[in-house]
Amino acid sequence: MKKSVNIILSIFLISSIFLTNPKNSYATNTVNITFDDGTKKIIKKYKKNTTISLNYMPKSPFKDNKYHWFSGWYTDKKLTNYAYDVKLKKNRTFYGKWYTLNAPKIAISYSKDRHPIIKTKRDNKYIRELTIYRATSKNGIYKQVAYNKTSFTDRAVKKNGNKTYYYMVSSAVFTGLEWKYAHSKILKVK
Structure with missing residues (x-):
């Protein structure tokens, strides 16, 4: 009897692995968010359908670092659509915008x-x-x-x-x- 119960349980476990809906797996419940700051890309995983604040601040990609500052994240490469609180439904890329403070002219x-x-x-x-x-x-x-x-x-x-x-x-x-x-x-x- 114990042997038959173990066999039935084993069959049930194996079949449940193969019959599981892939939409319920962890891999499909996450999204990849790419942060492209202009010189490098960082990819982070988040749970799907959560809202995040885009408060990730990259280090300046410029060698002098003194006259540049990070402005924020945008949803487009032209840096026209600012994004801060975003609901994550699919894989996305956010683009970083930098400003430069040049030495003033005199x-x-x-x-x-x-x-x-x-x-x-x-x-x-x-x-x-x-x-x-x-x-x-x-x-x-x-x-x-x-x-x-x-x-x-x-x-x-x-x-x-x-x-x-x-x-x-x-x-x-x-x-x-x-x-x-x-x-x-x-x-x-x-």
């Missing part, structure tokens, strides 16, 4: 009465701070002379005066996690 001209006019511009719409600095030596202490202005006439300085001055522009963005800064070249006024 130019100088002079007013009619020979005061230097320092000019700059915002490299992109994400720049939150734009600061113009002046120092009395190239490696000296730079003091702020204008904040969030793209043009500044320095009435304290005259061209062909008896002192030399140096100007620099700093731009900054807040990435949501940290501040990123970029600095212009240094201009000399004598």
Whole structure:
């Protein structure tokens, strides 16, 4: 009797393995999500029909790392359809978007009465701070002379005066996690 029960149980177990609906297996209840940050792809498995927040932050793929920040994930290669909370129904790829904070440009001209006019511009719409600095030596202490202005006439300085001055522009963005800064070249006024 024990032998026949064991045989029946064995047949039942073996047949259940072959008759199981593949849709009920773990493999078909998961989806593969690919995160393509522009330089590498990472694939992660998730349960099907769950909602996830796309808060995975890749490391910067750029060598300098100083002037780049991650903007978020998009559902298309053209980076136009932003995605954050997503219900996972099938295998998908999300594309990462990066922004670059370039060193600000600096130019100088002079007013009619020979005061230097320092000019700059915002490299992109994400720049939150734009600061113009002046120092009395190239490696000296730079003091702020204008904040969030793209043009500044320095009435304290005259061209062909008896002192030399140096100007620099700093731009900054807040990435949501940290501040990123970029600095212009240094201009000399004598």
